[in-house]
Amino acid sequence: MTIRLWSAVVALSMSVVLHASAQDANYPTKAITVVLPFGPGSGTDTTTRIITKYLSESLGQQFIIDAKPGANGSIAATTVARAKPDGYTLFATTNTTHSANPFLLKTLAYDPQKDFKAIARTGDLPFMLVVDAKIPVKSVKELIAYGKANQGKLTFASGSSSSHVSGATFARQAGLDMQHVPYKSNPPALTDVIGGRVTMMFVDILTGMPMVSSGDLRALAVTTKARSALAPDLPSMDEAGVPGFDITSWQGWFAPAGTPNEIVVKLNTELRKVINRPDVKAELAARGMDAFSSSPEEMDQFVKDQMTLWRRLVSEAGIERQ
Known part of the structure; x- marks a missing residue:
């Protein structure tokens, strides 16, 4: 490769990187789709609509809810896992897809850890x-x-x-x-x-x-x-009268693996601002959700810990993989 050609390749590469960085910095510039694993009227649906209402105000873009129920949330999870990692397809989900399914289902078309990038934990639904x-x-x-x-x-x-x-x-x-x-x-x-x-x-x-x-x-x-x-x-x-019984459903947000860190950090920052607002906490509590937030790193570790917990819960419940 000649020096001139090499210089052109380097210049093109730099141009692509700078363009991508500029896009990340300006994110979001269009509507964001949030995929859900359960149908309308579910706890995840109701609480996500409340959260996205405030996120839309802070980020200046519309949030579109796309419910894909079925197969224990696997349809929704697979959709997001295969989506373009550009921050415009996100996943608001629960322990069903990211803690329990690996031990309830014989085959999964997605990996709860490798195929997703944790954004934030948003709370518990008792x-x-x-x-x-x-x-x-x-x-x-x-x-x-x-x-x-x-x-x-x-x-x-x-x-x-x-x-x-x-x-x-x-x-x-x-x-x-x-x-x-x-x-x-x-x-x-x-x-x-x-x-x-x-x-x-x-x-x-x-x-x-x-x-x-x-x-x-x-x-x-x-x-x-x-x-x-x-x-x-x-x-x-x-x-x-049932000693030791303790099972709680959690909620969290994820992006497809490969989503730029700048986008994940921005989403986490805005989600935490929304979740930590007293009026939003009160609105979610009135609908049965104990709302709180986390960093992406805390959420990532939480998912790993929950995989261990739900392996035990499913085993002790005597449930065979379907």
Whole structure:
């Protein structure tokens, strides 16, 4: 290669790098799509819409919500993993896709760690145990007694890994023979619980509380180790008679692997500003979410730790990979 040709190649390379750097610095310059693993009306859908409303104001661009429910969130996760890593396709997801699926599903078309770049953790969505209000039980102990008197006849619904693992864990610890009925997301599952087609389910407080307030469902306990400030009148499962029960759903944001660090840092900065606002925290708390933020590095380590935790939870629940 001649010196002149080499100089031209170097100049072109520098031009490309400088152009990319300028684009990153000006990010975002167009609408951003946020892919969700669950359908409309789910806790993830509701809280993400609140967060993106404020992000849109601070970043000056529209955020488009694209829900892709199904296959335990794998459809959505695979979509983002294969998306262009330019900051315009993001993933607002939960422990379902990034902690539990590797141990619930035999095959995954994505790698929760290698295919994504952590942006920030956004909070927790505590779950609660609900039953059809027409069932003659008003406590967890009464539900267990009812189940033992009707062995093999009770069912539990799930619309996420948290609801699935919680249901299987409860059945195993309580000594109940219960059939699992899976759904693409929690709202349609709750419809069948209310309709009496399914006995019970574990659901995030945000999604389930309106039906509890209306009297269509009866809430018996929360899944956190201690009582939740989001539903202080409900006992924990541990208090209610299932010792050591402690399962919580978390939320976080990711970008495809390869997304420039400058973009990730900018998104993290703006997300943290939004999440740490007292009015936003209050708005999310009113809908059942305990909101808080993290750095990308903290989120990355958290996901690694959660993989270890959910491997144990799935194993102890006796769930076989599907």
